[in-house]
Amino acid sequence: MTLLDGKHVSEELKKQIATEAAEMLEKTGRKPHLVAVLVGNDGGSETYVASKMRNCEKVGFKSSLVRYDDTVTEAALLSKIEELNKDSSVDGFIVQLPLPKHIDPEKVTEAIDYRKDVDGFHPINLGRMQRNLPCFLPATPFGIMLMLQFYGIETAGKNCVVIGRSNIVGSPMSILMARNANPGNATVTLTHSRTQNLKEICQKADIIIAAIGKKNFVTADMVKEGAVVIDVGMNRETSDKTKSGYKLYGDVDFDNVAPKCAYITPVPGGVGLMTIVSLLRNTLSAAKKEFYS
Ligand SMILES: NC(=O)C1=CN([C@@H]2O[C@H](COP(=O)(O)OP(=O)(O)OC[C@H]3O[C@@H](n4cnc5c(N)ncnc54)[C@H](OP(=O)(O)O)[C@@H]3O)[C@@H](O)[C@H]2O)C=CC1
Numbered sequence: 001m002t003l004l005d006g007k008h009v010s011e012e013l014k015k016q017i018a019t020e021a022a023e024m025l026e027k028t029g030r031k032p033h034l035v036a037v038l039v040g041n042d043g044g045s046e047t048y049v050a051s052k053m054r055n056c057e058k059v060g061f062k063s064s065l066v067r068y069d070d071t072v073t074e075a076a077l078l079s080k081i082e083e084l085n086k087d088s089s090v091d092g093f094i095v096q097l098p099l100p101k102h103i104d105p106e107k108v109t110e111a112i113d114y115r116k117d118v119d120g121f122h123p124i125n126l127g128r129m130q131r132n133l134p135c136f137l138p139a140t141p142f143g144i145m146l147m148l149q150f151y152g153i154e155t156a157g158k159n160c161v162v163i164g165r166s167n168i169v170g171s172p173m174s175i176l177m178a179r180n181a182n183p184g185n186a187t188v189t190l191t192h193s194r195t196q197n198l199k200e201i202c203q204k205a206d207i208i209i210a211a212i213g214k215k216n217f218v219t220a221d222m223v224k225e226g227a228v229v230i231d232v233g234m235n236r237e238t239s240d241k242t243k244s245g246y247k248l249y250g251d252v253d254f255d256n257v258a259p260k261c262a263y264i265t266p267v268p269g270g271v272g273l274m275t276i277v278s279l280l281r282n283t284l285s286a287a288k289k290e291f292y293s
């Protein structure tokens with residue numbers, strides 16, 4: 001069993017990003033600039049956004065945080081997005097999800113200029129991804145592709161089962177794995193809460209990508225010997241044994257599944273770190289106008 005080490009891979013990819021950012025500064029006098037919009041004070045979101053900002057500094061980007069109380073109106077948020085769309089000092093921005101119930105995430109996503117949509121959630125980026133056209137790829141699925149590529153894991157012709165069909169992880173993941181590209185060219189089954197016989201479907205999988213949001217959902221009896229298991233889950237439980245006051249669990253019963261796997265990602269230290277590096281990659285691409293002028 002080989003552990004897919006998100007810490008190692010993300011550090012390697014960040015070196016390359018830092019080099020390119022330094023070259024850009026040299027040539028243009030500008031740093032790539034990412035803005036994160038955070039509404040409310042959800043513990044997970046606070047941690048992830050803080051980590052995104054910290055990583056920007058590490059690779060020589062400028063980063064700014066725009067904070068709102070969870071009582072902010074949808075109109076006020078949309079008007080901020082309009083302002084960020086027009087601000088030429090901002091290369092890319094993200095609105096951290098989830099949003100409070102009174103704000104429609106679909107409206108917010110579509111309001112973002114697709115040329116600054118470094119999360120890759122806008123329908124234009126989604127459609128361009130499906131067509132294999134240059135675009136911002138959604139950070140988590142992109143990070144998983146980078147991880148597979150780094151370890152030279154063969155995906156062509158493999159049976160890939162994605163569990164979960166969210167807009168930000170499962171659905172785009174299934175598109176990327178099925179695309180005629182490398183990595184890609186897998187035979188993909190996209191499963192969700194209405195799927196029947198999930199266990200039997202998983203048992204046939206060469207690659208399982210779990211994005212459900214439930215601790216220990218993927219158990220050893222679902223996994224075939226020699227499978228590749230990618231665990232996207234970030235389930236936080238309070239704990240008095242850790243400094244942070246919480247402990248993170250993936251969606252996979254790691255202790256029992258890992259011995260059967262050819263490759264597996266740990267949580268923490270796996271996909272989450274790749275998500276952040278992908279966001280940095282997209283921000284650099286935005287600053288360089290690699291996809292859109
Ligand atoms: N590591 C990272 O960078 C990231 C981690 N995450 C984490 O990944 C997990 C998933 O996130 P996200 O995609 O946003 O989650 P969502 O809650 O949006 O989606 C969960 C999906 O799982 C499906 N599901 C729920 N129960 C079952 C079941 N019993 N059997 C089969 N499928 C089921 C749902 O089906 P249905 O559609 O039918 O409801 C849904 O499609 C979370 O733990 C989240 O914190 C998320 C983003 C990035």
Ligand SMILES: Nc1nc(=O)c2c([nH]1)NC[C@@H]1CN(c3ccc(C(=O)N[C@@H](CCC(=O)O)C(=O)O)cc3)C=[N+]21
Pocket residue numbers: 047048051094095096097098119139140234248267268269270271272273275276
């Ligand atoms: N607009 C938007 N874009 C996102 O990309 C987005 C989002 N909303 N909402 C929530 C999910 C979740 N997500 C993670 C990012 C980093 C880690 C991460 O860094 N994880 C570390 C540990 C973090 C910790 O210690 O708590 C790890 O796995 O090692 C996890 C999860 C991005 N998301």
